[in-house]
Amino acid sequence: METEATLAQVDVSDLELVKRCQAGQAEAFDELVSRYRTRVFAMIYNMVHNEQDAWDLAQESFVKAWKSIKRFRRHSSFYTWVYRIVMNVTIDWLRKKQIKGAGSEFDDSIQLKEIDPASRTVPKAEPLPHERMERNEIRAKIDNAIGQLSPEHRAVILMKEIEDMQYHEIAETLGCSIGTVMSRLFYARKKLQNLLRDVYENI
Numbered sequence: 001m002e003t004e005a006t007l008a009q010v011d012v013s014d015l016e017l018v019k020r021c022q023a024g025q026a027e028a029f030d031e032l033v034s035r036y037r038t039r040v041f042a043m044i045y046n047m048v049h050n051e052q053d054a055w056d057l058a059q060e061s062f063v064k065a066w067k068s069i070k071r072f073r074r075h076s077s078f079y080t081w082v083y084r085i086v087m088n089v090t091i092d093w094l095r096k097k098q099i100k101g102a103g104s105e106f107d108d109s110i111q112l113k114e115i116d117p118a119s120r121t122v123p124k125a126e127p128l129p130h131e132r133m134e135r136n137e138i139r140a141k142i143d144n145a146i147g148q149l150s151p152e153h154r155a156v157i158l159m160k161e162i163e164d165m166q167y168h169e170i171a172e173t174l175g176c177s178i179g180t181v182m183s184r185l186f187y188a189r190k191k192l193q194n195l196l197r198d199v200y201e202n203i
Contacts, residue, residue, distance in 0.1 A: 014078040021069045029069065032078060033062050039163075040086055046158045047090050047151070049143060057093055061086040076172055083173045087155050094151040145195035153188040156181055 012031070020028035037058060044061075045054040065082050072081055146154055155174065159165045171178045 015074055018078055029066055044090050057090050061089045080172050091151040145192055149188055153184050156184045157188045
């Protein structure tokens with residue numbers, strides 16, 4: 001039987017590790033957690049802006065993934081599958097915390113004819129400047145603006161701009177249609193343009 005050390009030494013595919021998990025090998029799941037915990041934590045942290053909450057939600061997500069691993073049918077990547085769990089856990093948590101912006105402005109009915117599928121989701125068609133901004137005040141304004149989006153809109157903005165995921169990947173992760181993803185991105189872009197108008201006029 002392969003040991004955990006052996007797993008670490010061999011370049012084993014995610015799907016092979018999933019098969020081993022489904023056969024009851026906990027050390028295989030430990031390897032999957034090791035591969036993705038940093039990305040999962042970073043995504044959750046961008047949603048909740050609190051390190052301890054992010055670690056707690058990441059742990060809860062991986063526990064749910066382990067309990068559900070036998071239902072994984074390998075129609076998608078493990079990464080996409082676990083991200084769906086992560087986003088469900090995080091969005092549910094945000095709803096319970098009644099984060100400002102949740103619910104009342106949530107609207108998936110925006111006309112898709114208004115949306116350019118190739119467009120970025122922030123003003124001036126530029127990537128979100130989180131990593132490039134040197135001024136803490138500007139970063140704080142951007143974080144605050146994203147924090148005012150509903151959990152659903154916050155999720156698609158971060159998956160598109162931080163994770164650089166494709167529309168179909170986001171749709172699969174969130175369990176919704178590509179059209180819904182596009183409308184949420186369109187709404188989030190308009191909201192951020194309004195909230196960050198002064199920022200983008202001065203950079």
